[in-house]
Amino acid sequence: MTSDRAFFASRRVWAYLQLLRPPNIITALADVLAGLAVAGASLSLSGGTSPVGPLGITALLVATVGLYGGGVVFNDVFDAPLDADERPERPIPSGSASRSGAALFGGLFLAGGIGAAAGLSITSAIVAILVAAGAVLYDAYAKHHTVLGPVTMGLCRGGNLLLGVSAVPSLLLPNLPLLLFPLAFVGAITSISQGEVHGGSRRTGWLAVTLIGLVLAGLLALGSRPGVSLLHTAPFLLLLGVQVLPPFVRAAHTPAPELIQNAVEAGVVALIPLNAALAAGFGGWLYGVLVLALLPVSFGLSRLFDVT
Template sequence: MNIVASLNLPKWRGYLELMRPANIVTAWADILVGFSASGSGVIFTQLMNGQPTADGFIPLAWLLLATTGLYGGGIVFNDVFDAELDQQERPSRPIPSGRVSRENAALLGMILFAIAIFAATQVSLLSVTIAIFITFAALLYDSVGKHHPFFGPLNMGVCRGSNLLLGVSALPAMVGERWYLALIPVLYIAAITAISQGEVHGGKRITGVVALILIAIVLTAVLSLGFFAEYTVIAALPFAALLAVRVLPNFIQAAREPVPEKIRNAVKVGVLSLIILDASIAAGFTGLAYGLLVLILLPISMSFAKMFAVT
């Protein structure tokens, strides 16, 4: 019997919960900022000036599909590997609650990864190489990396940094020139992943302090990109200020009082605010209007976050 045909509405919701739609939207923002940094963001300026640019959007569409599969597959396998642990700590999650079998969840994850790799092949050889690397890096994190206090945050950061470079690969030659941009999400995600380690049982103050330092470095890096001639720091500044106002208070609270509730709130805000970070960098490379276009993803992600878990 066809698995899809046999699903009822509650099970469909379980599959969506596994994929964490709000998080996937943040991955789209990575692609948009990478696309901008490659110089391809100019097609949006051309569009606003009434110039035909349909062909320029084709690689972007494939890359957005690729990142949807990569992030979706990675987050699904996170629950697959955590099935026994979730049975004890998060029994309401789709797999331990019985709404989705572990086997079907693994099948969904494999399908999503396959879609991602196929989509990347439609752009460039470098794109599919990066997509395959992200696939293995995500599986490494899900199975082993997340259990390590240092390697785990670094592993997840590399996944998100590589996702940004996937956006840059719309113009493969630019990846070599913009590789340093991957370091920013590496540090940002490392901060979130580090502090998230205490979201179930509580964390340590020192972890929260380290996370705060990493966030401060990220904010400094976003503004320091202004040393590059092609980057307009004044366009990035409003978005960077919004990022600081949104993220810092929650991380400070979690560092002062590392209880599960405050940590989960900091993680949720941090994950969704990835879109603001991406909007900051995108605005610096392509202009205020492009930054606002990326920022539009934030209310979309927040809407999904009200319906589906983020952490």
């Protein structure tokens, strides 16, 4: 009897870990690290010194784990009726996790993320609240809309980047245009992902490829900004293009579910090279390498957990 209880307990723990999609959470850490690089470089240009120490950085990293983890859990909570038909192996429809338990689990993560951000500053708390609200809006409503879905999810990832920038609150508004990078990149992933179950359309696929191209071009253009080094960005930019363009082009040419799922997985993990390129441009190539070091961690976890 004891061994049976231990088995079911471990099975339930595994189910809730699946709901969190750990490979994706690693990419959220990269968002915040890139935002911290932006804040540090911008502050250095003005001759200031960062008031944020290791505890503040840790608070932001904990915050993004809570926000992203809670957001992906609520994705399964709202999708439970649909997953019962299309993906019955997922934790909630399979019975490994309850819908109410998952909702409580996701709510605790979101609350913890907001609380951790609030421990740093009111500005960080406001950013965290907006990201949490955007995640729930996406899960409950926006994801089912062709335009609103990609825009909402892109803004959530952009908010994650700005969460890192909020380490220095006065630098938040001047760096607001950086939202465009995750907005376009995640917009591409979200657009193409709409066909991952039944197949998509070439039109949507090529739109996603175009958005990826705009992100790459924008990162090149960012090298002309004071304090940003194109020389440091270039290697990471090349890696980003090599990692994400081939699977997206294949999925656009032949929008079959399997190819689309491959493109989505590549795109989600490629958020780390995207952030590494930003981090290297603002903080130097060593900082970019630090962010890129999250890539094998995310890849390794993607062998154990779904990313979609």
